[in-house]
Amino acid sequence: MRFRVSRASLVLGVLPTVYALGQASCVAFQSSASVFSVASNGKAAPILTSADDWPGVHRAVQDFAADIQRVTGVKATVANVTASNASRSSLPIIIGTLGRSSLIDQIVNDTKLDVSGVQGKWEAFMTRVVENPLKGVAKAYVVIGADKRGTIFALYEHSEQFGVSPWYWWADAPIAKHSSLFVSNGGCAHGSPTVKYRGIFLNDEQPALSNWVAAKFTVDEQGGALTDSPFNHLFYTKLFELLLRLKANHLWPTQWSSAFGIDDPLNQFMADYYGIVMGTSHQEPMMSTNAANVNAYWVNGTIRAKPFENVWTLGMRGNGDLPIVGDGIVLLQDITANQTAIFKQVFGDDVDVAEIPQVWALYKEVEGYYQQGLRVDDVVDGCFTMPE
Incomplete structure (x- = not known):
């Protein structure tokens, strides 16, 4: 596993240092x-x-x-x-x-x-x-x-x-x-940025951001309904433009009662159109969340996100930002092996799994599992977090 250090996600805390390109x-x-x-x-x-x-x-x-x-x-x-x-x-x-x-x-x-x-x-x-x-x-x-x-x-x-x-x-x-x-x-000229993926995680969006977005992006000036979900492409395209103007390229979207690829069918297409690499939080592996049938849901999420540019979050955590139940180390190793198998199933033999951008957020108890010996493949980027 390769490692990057950030605050609460793969990329949080990076934006202030890349606000301008420094030339x-x-x-x-x-x-x-x-x-x-x-x-x-x-x-x-x-x-x-x-x-x-x-x-x-x-x-x-x-x-x-x-x-x-x-x-x-x-x-x-x-x-x-x-x-x-x-x-x-x-x-x-x-x-x-x-x-x-x-x-x-x-x-x-x-x-x-x-x-x-x-x-x-x-x-x-x-x-x-x-x-x-x-x-x-x-x-x-x-x-x-x-x-x-x-x-x-x-x-x-x-x-x-x-x-x-x-x-x-x-x-x-x-x-x-x-x-x-x-x-x-x-x-002007600028070479490749030192940090490949730079962006933000819209964490804990309720109630402040959720209320503002609902008021701003779900009704038009006449009070007519625009979309069912407040976190729609009308909101996200404003955010995509801001990220690009800040020289960022990556986003972990909202997660509380939200599903980026489902809330608005245009969300993923617009991210790709703008040039934003999408990811998901430490609670939403394989571009999915809140699954009754976890494996099938992961497969569907992978199929849905396959056409677009992503950094894929691996691993799994329990509901409510809590540890999963059972032998965490053994279970997580089995889970990541299954997620790798899903990549092979969905992307086929023409794509080398090692070339698919992958990250595992070593957050809270998962960091403890790593300290106790948990390991995953070296093609996965490990994301350490700073204390809250």
Whole structure:
């Protein structure tokens, strides 16, 4: 078993240290020979993307354009283009994911742009001004992500440097206004984060969060019903955006009388769309909770979550945050062996179980079991917790 230390979950306590990526600013508010105009003189640079990029990237591009308008009052146009018609745009910002966006791949191929610093690296990105990136385009500010979240994080890093706080919606954080926005010709770059999965656990959500969410996300302004469950995609998408703006990528959802994948059929799809890796708490192994027929329920939960990006919680605890009844060590070892068998059953022989992200929260009595000799496979990440 491999180990990571956190506060109450795999990732709690990490966000304050990754709020910003810690790099020098690549944004300026005054023109000079060393910058590229994002918005100035009442005009914004056009934003170009490729239709074949990740849907979640296209969504974040819309946020990026909206952030430019929030700061400057100037609306940037966003368009999907190909190399053959990109020349219609003057001095554009070109955004895309390496190996996914045909537009970015052609720029890299035609200009021999060095992308070795980010290629194949988890959530890495680079940006810079490129001369003659495409036929008919004299110069562009090119934003390249190594993967989906790399591109998304690049955009939100710029937005934060523009002056849009990740908390602009949740905390009504004010946005400083500027008449002009520029980015340095050398751009920004960031390699893979030190901590692979970074996020939060919505623990003990009742009554405060539950009451607020029920009032905010279950009825419209006219009092009409929106969804049956308060913890629906309308709530979670607001949270997903916040996490991504904070450069987080992981979430353990609410658990009290809640089931993320069942409360709203759109929840799992929207998490995948945004680019959030889902997990479940130390009480909800195998993407499931509250099962009468535990094994069958785990199988169903695994099938339901299989298409999406997850970190799978293993093990088991008793109801009400209490130990399970019986010989805990022997029982838990049998349980995890069964959970591994479920992976093999659901994912098939084409997927190596060792490549499936797995975590076991060594919380309360389970940590005691480990100290008494409990062991699981080395492919599982052990999550130690700090005292409450």
